[in-house]
Amino acid sequence: MAIWCMALAMDRWRRTRCAPDPAIGRASDYPEDRPHALITETAHGPRIDAVNRAGTLAGAMPGMMLADARTLCPQLAVDPSDPAGDLAFLETLALWAQRWGPWSAIDPPDGLIVDITGAAHLFGGEGALLADAAARLAGRGLAARLAIAPTAGAAWALAHHGPERAILGTDDDAVARLADLPVAALRLDADVLLLLRRLGLKRLGELDGVARHALVRRFRNRRSPGANPLVRMDQLVGQVPEPLLPVIDRPAPLVQRRLLEPIRHRPLLDQVVADLAEDMARLLEGAGMGARRLELGMWKVDGDVLFRRLELAAAARDPAHICRLFAARLDDLDAGFGIELVRLRAAWTEPLALAQRDFEAAAERHGTSLAAFVDRLVTRLGTDAVRRPVAHASHLPERAQRWQPPLASLSPSQGQLAFHARPLKMLDRAESIAVLYATPDGLPRRFRWRGEVHEIARAEGPERIAPEWWRERSTTRLRDYYRVEDDMGRRFWIYRHGIAGDGRGGNPEWFMQGLCA
Structure with a gap:
């Protein structure tokens, strides 16, 4: 099943920026009669990345410079776009879409592919599955087109260039059913599409009617699927496999304590944090991982939630070190009527090999490790106050260095630049x-x-x-x-x-x- 979120950026902006409607449990609809666009700053000025329906009717289009759009629609309102946030939202949506199949993959910038093999009967058939998916996506405020087909290529083609909801069965003739679709349904590069149009090939049926050896001579040097219509046609009908990269959920390590009685005093909270640090250390050690970012959440009786976050210079799982760092972040804590739930989550982890405790104990007796020292400085002074200068590939003195985290690895080009003598x-x-x-x-x-x-x-x-x-x-x-x-x-x-x-x-x-x- 292919899912195309036609206005993903605008829909996400509406969900995150507009006031939530308690009656429906999601963001209320932004007034579509107001032209609105999302823009990106470029070297030549702001460029439109996405625009709502009212803006499109007024003449604004994605890819247009904002100055040109404002001449057509002076009342156009704008906000900065967030491509990274859109991609993260699409990944989250891919995990959510696994309710309809065992795995899903993202189709950047605004689509999903869900494997529903053997799962349609659980929803009452493919038609009922499509209806359920459309209803749930609409409930999340997402405008989407959906299609089901035996191959990912055919499903994508129907979702983008077919009817709003389409089903292509395994017994159907895919070439005949898709003959009227434009050649853009093959997911080809822009230069290839332009070449095919110049050759007079505008529909898939016309492309299928051309002798294969003629197309082979024309495109034999094009290796990537997006540059070779023959590969895309074979993927469309299932003659050539199309590998997809599934989105796999990796839950962050999490430990928590639900307290029998709310706590208000600092010594009791320190004890709970120490217990959670021990639990987190065992959990990370079993996975062979170390924490780089830790989040401590505390739920108060009155419903308020307090968060304290740590970002470590290097992967670590030493409970004593974690407790020392959090102790400095809890001095200004206001427990109110009491804290009833404490949760520790490792939001960012990295591989960390096991170490002999005897060697670590000797290190603790004779001195503090560099990573622990940096963590204590960052906790006391702030993240932006602890940086390391590194050489940068520029002969101009004011551009010859950059600042990076103190223990971050150097790139191959850093540390290898040779200059004349520089002043102290x-x-x-x-x-x-x-x-x-x-x-x-x-x-x-x-x-x-x-x-x-x-x-x-x-x-x-x-x-x-x-x-x-x-x-x-x-x-x-x-x-x-x-x-x-x-x-x-x-x-x-x-x-x-x-x-x-x-x-x-x-x-x-x-x-x-x-x-x-």
């Missing part, structure tokens, strides 16, 4: 200096910086750094860097921005970039 201290932003006297070759002999005049006694350079032409404008000027020392022995790293007569601006400018040792 780099200024956050290059500061302009006033050159009072320069030699004929352009090297300053005296300059003023921060109100103080410096006489240059020695100079080394230049080191020329050209602009990054792939990201800069064509008028960007090159830089000549010098290491200079004044008559007081202080050393600086300065550069000249541009060369006289280069045709890219006026006179060169001088800047202070850093302080040398």
Whole structure:
């Protein structure tokens, strides 16, 4: 069974942004008479990714630039699109759709394929199954088209280009039933579709009437299924298998304590957290995993829920370490009339091999591991306050480094860049200096910086750094860097921005970039 959510992005936006209607238990319908679109910022301006029915009737279309759409529909309201959130929602929807079959797969960006082999009779037949799926999707506020066919390709073609609900039986002639569908039903690339239209092949029946050897000569060098209509036709009728990647639910490790009596005092809560940490450690150890992100949820008697989250620098499952980190997050907790349920969930896990406890005990006696030290810093200072600088592939000093989590692995290109000598201290932003006297070759002999005049006694350079032409404008000027020392022995790293007569601006400018040792 193929499910095509025709307006997935707009439907999801409506579900998440509009006020819920308690009468139906879902988001109330957004007024469809108001044009609305979801946009993405591009280098050329905002582009429309999705638009509702009123916006479509007013002339706005997906892929159109927002400025062009506003000329047709000035009252068009916009919100930013969220492709990553749409994909996550589609994965969740795929797991939910397994109520109709043993497994399901996503068909990005807005479709699902569900294997219903041997399951239709549980719903009273294929027609009743389609009706049940349509009703449940409509109840979740999703507009969808559905189709059932012996192959995934045929089901996709019917869902996207056939009637609203279609069933193709195993005894039906698939080629004859699908002959009137456009060639776009084969899920081909845009350039292949354009080529077929230029050849006069617009329907599947017309494509099936062409001699196969003629198509083989035309498309023999195209390997991917989306670029070869012969492969797609064979998948459509079941002559060539089409592998699909099923969505598998991996439940996050979870432990909880439902308390007989609500607790209000901190020592009792610390004991419950310690017990949950022990349970989580046993659960993770049995799976050979370690936690990178932990979520502690506490349900209060009055119905309020409190959450505390930890993100660890490296995979870990030491109960004592987890308790120490959570202890710092529970100081401002208000238990109110009491907490009756405490739940600990490992939202992010990674493989973690078993270790001998004797070695770990020795490590605890002689010092703290680096990962535990980083976790304690992050808990105290915040995630954004603990970062590690790493080299970045850029010769411009202000772009030559990036910040990443302290224990994240380096990419192959990081740590392998070789530069000339760099100053001990780099200024956050290059500061302009006033050159009072320069030699004929352009090297300053005296300059003023921060109100103080410096006489240059020695100079080394230049080191020329050209602009990054792939990201800069064509008028960007090159830089000549010098290491200079004044008559007081202080050393600086300065550069000249541009060369006289280069045709890219006026006179060169001088800047202070850093302080040398």
